Amino acid sequence: MSSAHTLRRFRRDGRVVIVGASLAGLRAAEALRGEGFTGSLTMIGDELGEPYDRPPLSKQVLTGWVPADGTTLPRRRGIDAEWLLGVPADGLDLAADQVRLADGRRIPFDRMLIATGVRARPWPVEAEAALDGVFVVRTREDAAGLQRAIAAGPSRVLIIGAGFTGSEIASVCRERGLPVTVAELGPAPLVGGLGAMIGEVAADMQRAHGVDLRCGVKVTRLEGDAQGRLRRAHFSDGGTVDAEVAVVALGGIRNTEWLRDSGLAVGVWGVACDAGCRAFDLNGLVTDDIFVAGDVARSPNPIYEYRFISLEHWANAVEQAEIAAHNMVSTQADRWPHLSIPAFWSIQFGVNIKSVGVPTYADEVVVAQGSVSDRRFVAAYGYQGRVTAAVSFNNAKWLDHYRRLIETAAPFPPPCPTPDQPADAKPVPVDFPGPTLLAQGATVVVTGHDPGERRVTVMRQHR
Amino acid sequence: MRVVVDLSRCQGYAQCAFLAPDAFRMHGEEALMYAPNPDDAQREQVLRAAAACPLQAILVDRPEGRDAPVGTSPS
Numbered sequence A: 001m002s003s004a005h006t007l008r009r010f011r012r013d014g015r016v017v018i019v020g021a022s023l024a025g026l027r028a029a030e031a032l033r034g035e036g037f038t039g040s041l042t043m044i045g046d047e048l049g050e051p052y053d054r055p056p057l058s059k060q061v062l063t064g065w066v067p068a069d070g071t072t073l074p075r076r077r078g079i080d081a082e083w084l085l086g087v088p089a090d091g092l093d094l095a096a097d098q099v100r101l102a103d104g105r106r107i108p109f110d111r112m113l114i115a116t117g118v119r120a121r122p123w124p125v126e127a128e129a130a131l132d133g134v135f136v137v138r139t140r141e142d143a144a145g146l147q148r149a150i151a152a153g154p155s156r157v158l159i160i161g162a163g164f165t166g167s168e169i170a171s172v173c174r175e176r177g178l179p180v181t182v183a184e185l186g187p188a189p190l191v192g193g194l195g196a197m198i199g200e201v202a203a204d205m206q207r208a209h210g211v212d213l214r215c216g217v218k219v220t221r222l223e224g225d226a227q228g229r230l231r232r233a234h235f236s237d238g239g240t241v242d243a244e245v246a247v248v249a250l251g252g253i254r255n256t257e258w259l260r261d262s263g264l265a266v267g268v269w270g271v272a273c274d275a276g277c278r279a280f281d282l283n284g285l286v287t288d289d290i291f292v293a294g295d296v297a298r299s300p301n302p303i304y305e306y307r308f309i310s311l312e313h314w315a316n317a318v319e320q321a322e323i324a325a326h327n328m329v330s331t332q333a334d335r336w337p338h339l340s341i342p343a344f345w346s347i348q349f350g351v352n353i354k355s356v357g358v359p360t361y362a363d364e365v366v367v368a369q370g371s372v373s374d375r376r377f378v379a380a381y382g383y384q385g386r387v388t389a390a391v392s393f394n395n396a397k398w399l400d401h402y403r404r405l406i407e408t409a410a411p412f413p414p415p416c417p418t419p420d421q422p423a424d425a426k427p428v429p430v431d432f433p434g435p436t437l438l439a440q441g442a443t444v445v446v447t448g449h450d451p452g453e454r455r456v457t458v459m460r461q462h463r
Numbered sequence B: 001m002r003v004v005v006d007l008s009r010c011q012g013y014a015q016c017a018f019l020a021p022d023a024f025r026m027h028g029e030e031a032l033m034y035a036p037n038p039d040d041a042q043r044e045q046v047l048r049a050a051a052a053c054p055l056q057a058i059l060v061d062r063p064e065g066r067d068a069p070v071g072t073s074p075s
Ligand SMILES: Cc1cc2nc3c(=O)[nH]c(=O)nc-3n(C[C@H](O)[C@H](O)[C@H](O)COP(=O)(O)OP(=O)(O)OC[C@H]3O[C@@H](n4cnc5c(N)ncnc54)[C@H](O)[C@@H]3O)c2cc1C
Pocket: A019, A020, A021, A022, A023, A024, A025, A044, A045, A046, A047, A053, A054, A055, A056, A057, A058, A087, A088, A089, A090, A115, A116, A117, A118, A119, A137, A138, A139, A165, A255, A258, A293, A294, A295, A296, A311, A312, A313, A314, A315, A317, A343, A344, A345, A346, A347
């Protein structure tokens, strides 16, 4: 698809297939039409119904303000697509340019986008996961079930995992006056995403709001009653807690299994792609016609020394989708790179937590302005003497300032931008737990070579 | 109607909460909570809020933008 002529024809009556009909998939479809693509567009999704937004599921929906089926995404334009919903894609045949569906259908394409995101990591013991009262939160149905269970006024809610989602759910439960126990294997909440210093702040915040927070423990067993309802949880330290509801918030698993035999560079951190969202194959060759966007993508960023980065960030899904769509219908010379600085937000315990950059890409952290005890501050993160990220607690207006510091590789620690230099402005080691814990709480992961996945065979695949 | 706010862009200036208080509320000092599908009766207010947002962080359904999935699976 190199010549300008072929591209023109493709834009007019080519076939695009998008697998994953959620945030990234929808935004890519809209952007394709916005770019003037008039060919056929097929949306494949394993969930039924229209694409919806997930962040409200652990916030507005659980408080009871918004029904779980009320987060359908707005549309910027009609996309005139054929929707194949309720059936997963289960294979990609690069030699024939076809997507295989689980019901046996084969959908041909000229170019396709992979936007299959992540799913919630389930409780590992199936019989225990099946107990009445045990939830995960990724889909609308998950949120609806948990919202009903919470509204029924359980005697106690146990949250397993204190990453962003688990902490948000703990916050909503406390807002509703429910007794809450949070169990976290790491030393503090949010530690996988933001490190030990912010973890301590988050732990204080949870305890101040009446959360029974237990860190450094593992939930070893969920016990049910004769009716199959959750009743009690057992901890690695020998403790137990009686709870009617348990929320398993142990992070996500990337939906890549369906691509296992496709010949693409696929692993636990997603589908590797270049900065223009084009997928890599197993040998590290960039493909021309396969694009990736959203939570399932893993792409290099020059600001972070071209390391491959996997993000579970809403804004990243939107931006990558738009860039993938643009590049799909553009010549090489007109392609855009996706190099924006990652940005994330969370709302918990009445605090607006926001980040820019990649906090896990750091060796030191400093309170750069504000006051930790007021829970109104900005922490700056640095790696080898330059600013790589910033996190604000109720101080979001300053993040643009830090974004510019990151973009310009400004020296770390940065000077305080206001006259009121905080008393505790001394850099400390950032201190992240090891990679096994990282997988559970972080919403951004700097990925590297995974020795377990290493393949050195040169595979010459004929297309 | 359908609404989504890009909260990575939103800076909590609260103009929207002032103009359409049933659809946008502040949570704590600066976090914004919004109703993703406010009543159609609030359309005017919500559109005004979207137009007033200095960060253009509020996205609202275009009336002509609906394209409901049709060809669902036979199952
Ligand atoms: C509870 C919750 C709270 C969140 N809060 C925040 C927040 O505060 N801030 C923030 O920045 N981000 C937040 N996020 C993250 C944000 O929602 C994601 O980054 C975003 O949804 C990613 O969009 P996506 O389209 O890439 O993937 P997804 O939304 O995961 O969509 C992928 C879609 O593909 C489908 N699919 C998977 N496999 C297949 C297959 N084989 N065939 C067909 N379809 C398939 C899935 O079912 C799904 O519908 C939150 C997420 C959750 C779950």
